[in-house]
Amino acid sequence: MTTQAERVRYDVTLLTDDDLYLFNEGSWLRAYEKLGAHLVQSGDERGVYFAVWAPNARSVSVIGDFNGWTPDRHPLQPRGSSGIWEGFVPGLDVGTLYKYHIRSHYHGYQVQKADPYGFFHETPPRTASIVWDLDYQWGDQEWMAARRARNAFDAPISIYEVHLGSWMRVPEEGNRWLTYRELAPRLAEHVTRLGFTHVEFLPVMEHPFYGSWGYQITGYFAPTSRYGTPQDFMYLIDYLHQHGIGVILDWVPSHFPNDEHGLIYFDGTHLYEHADPRKGFHPDWRSAIFNYGRNEVRTFLLSSALFWLDRYHADGLRVDAVASMLYLDYSRGPGEWIPNEYGGRENLEAIAFLRRLNEEVYRHYPDVHTIAEESTAWPMVSRPTYVGGLGFGMKWDMGWMHDTLFYMSRDPIYRKYHHGQLTFRMIYAFNENFVLPLSHDEVVHGKGSLLAKMPGDDWQKFANLRVLYGYQYTQPGKKLLFMGAEIGQWREWNHESSLDWHLLAYEPHQGIERWLEDLNRLVREEPALHELDFHPDGFQWIDCNDAENSVLSYLRLAKTPGQELLVCCNFTPVPRQNYRVGAPREGFWREILNSDAGEYGGSGWGNLGGVEAVPIPWHGRPYSLNLTLPPLAIIVLKPAG
Structure with missing residues (x-):
């Protein structure tokens, strides 16, 4: 006899025929509203409606703490030819742990998968999804009403880039990281005092490997549970907004990890990733590359981008590794890539996706920005799609960063021979809407901190660092600095430990912090340093x-x-x-x-x-x-x- 807890009802659905049409067409922009796990009241019964895309599955069932993680006790059924499996399980509520057990039509493959559309997941290394709702009472109405002016091209924008797990820790409690709610007042006070206008978080989306800094994502609709619940992360953004600080989120549509519980080989086939490894495997990061030509994958990614703007009030998305998406031969040698239909190396499907992404973001949220990390000379990255551009709002000026750091690392006696590395930028400075980044990538993997890169004795190192920041802040373009830059960190960044806040007990480091406070103040107060950054x-x-x-x-x-x-x-x-x-x-x-x-x-x-x-x-x-x-x-x- 089937118990109440083992019942699955198939007469409850959130999906309409229009939803299915748009999903399979690649045009459903908010699939997260119905796919995944959703609390539903059906008559007298309250429970959870599940829906997951697995078109090549022979069977799909929900397993979890409610059924002893036993396959087939709560089977889902396919919805027509959409590839979506659905079912309503009465009696489940917020906090229920679950996965999808999938048996494939191919090779006898079976696997347990986390929910691709899940709103919350267990803290790694555990991998289950958690039934959750996203109710939250926002208090940032004043910020949202004024956001267009704060994000305008002629507004002062200086961005403080933050990795949440290593900004500040609690050494007296085992070096633990701060929670989202603990971070909120500390980070708001620090950013306000220094005068930054925005923070940018390295990816907060759920990721199995902490050492990836969030760039290997499995949960595209879930903030990592390492620091708290979805509502806790909402609180952090809300708190920053209420203190006049914008929030930009790193977002990674370029690749995803090969952890078994994630998107890889989801239903026994290459569902989210491209099947041919010459297009579907990333040699640099040994990860999977999305199949941008597949409609349902585009729905997934577009829905994820809008999700963070819809539900988390993000003020912008910094899109990671755009260059790796644009070029079919990125990090590949001869014979390791497939030319496009015209014989070229441009990834036409990725280009079309990026243009669609930017069109949809700006259509729904004209007061936010998408920002491309794009390291090549690809033309018109931050120009509208209707003139042939990719449609991003801004682009990181990686050339400025490389040239300037190379120059600044030279002994001053030799700098006259490299003068052109400072002046070259003005040849192209207004071809794009540039952000000048001194980011996390420049202070890891043996590169040393910014201060350590500077030549000379200690006094000269600090003086060089001050002139570097001053040069950055007085150049055309918006500004970005990674955490630790403001205190003159000696060590390169280590994601396993806090910034060296004790350095602020010493006058040279206090001087760097005061210098940045005054640079940010000058950028805010002087129209000449922000109004025509892009002109x-x-x-x-x-x-x-x-x-x-x-x-x-x-x-x-x-x-x-x-x-x-x-x-x-x-x-x-x-x-x-x-x-x-x-x-x-x-x-x-x-x-x-x-x-x-x-x-x-x-x-x-x-x-x-x-x-x-x-x-x-x-x-x-x-x-x-x-x-x-x-x-x-x-x-x-x-x-x-």
């Missing part, structure tokens, strides 16, 4: 050719005349006195920022508050300033009128 009218060279002295001088301009800023960078430890620089207008120019000031740990060289412009033409301009350029420093001047 050539916002930048003019004064002199880009003084390689002999390793000096750059340039203007940043705003939409309104008279708000320009004059920037001079001295990349050597030699103070430059009586250094003449062309200026666009007469009057007194105030020195509003100087990285060599004593409060930052500098030596105190400077211009005593400012300089009067004199009518001596210089650098093709009608006026000029006779400046003192401090050693290994950047100064910013502004007209006093």
Whole structure:
């Protein structure tokens, strides 16, 4: 006799024929609303409705703590020819552990799978899904109403990149990481004090291997349970929003891991991944590549992207490893890849998917951004699809990052031979809407911390780091810094331990933090440093050719005349006195920022508050300033009128 707990009803469904049509067409944008596990009240019975896509399965059943993890006691049944299996199990509730037991039509294959659309999963290494609801009372209405202005292209945007598990730990409790709710006030206070406008989280989606930093995802609809529940993560975002801080989430549609409970070989066939390893296997990460040409896979990924905007109020998605999606020969040698139908190396299916992704995100959420991590010269990544672009809002400027760090790591005596690595960027700086990143990738795997990359003695290392940040913040483009940069971390990042917060007991590290506070303040307060980040009218060279002295001088301009800023960078430890620089207008120019000031740990060289412009033409301009350029420093001047 079948007990109540072993009953499955097939007369309860959430799926309509239209849903199935759109799912199989690749156009169902919110499949998470019905696929997966959902609490349902049917008449007098409350339970859970399950729906999972497994078109090549011979049978699918739900197993869990409610039936002793026994296959076939709660079988699902197929819904027409859609490939979806469904069923309603009465008596189940929030917190129920479950998986899908799948028997394939092929090779006698059977497997237990976590729910691809699950909202919550057990903490790894456990792998079951958990029935959950996503009810939450949001308090960020003020932020959401003002979000369009905060995310606008002409708004100040400086991003603090964070790995949640290693930002701050509790050493007195076994070095445990903070929960989402513990992080909220600490992170909000820190980011607010430093003046960043947004945080960007390395992927928080559920991942089996902590050492992947979240970039090997199995749960595309679930925040990792390592730090709490879905509502706890909502609380973190809500708290940040209520303190005026935007939240960008890393999202990884480029590949997924080969853990058995995940998407790989889901129903005994290559369902989510491309079957041919020349298109479906990633040699760098030894992971699986999505089959972007499969309609139901596109539904899955589009639904995941919109899910984080719908249910978690994310303000943007940073899309990881876009270059690996665009090129069929990415990290592959001859004979290891398949040309497209025209004989080229471009992945036409991935290109179509990325364009569709961006069209749908901006159609539904015109006040958020998608940001591409794209490391090649692919054209028009951040241009609209209707002009042939990929449709992203912004793109990381990886070229700027590589060139600048190479330059800054050279001994200053040799920098004059590499001057072009600083000036080259302006050839292409406005081809895309660029974010200038100094990200997590630059401080791991033996690369050392940013401070450790700098040449010279300790004083010179700190001075170099300050001029690096100043140069970044005064260049056109939005800004991104990985955690630890603000305290002058000596060690490279280690995801198994906290940042070295104890360093802030020492004055040089306090100086770095104060310097970043003032840089962020300047970016927020000065229109010239944000209004025209993506337009050539916002930048003019004064002199880009003084390689002999390793000096750059340039203007940043705003939409309104008279708000320009004059920037001079001295990349050597030699103070430059009586250094003449062309200026666009007469009057007194105030020195509003100087990285060599004593409060930052500098030596105190400077211009005593400012300089009067004199009518001596210089650098093709009608006026000029006779400046003192401090050693290994950047100064910013502004007209006093």
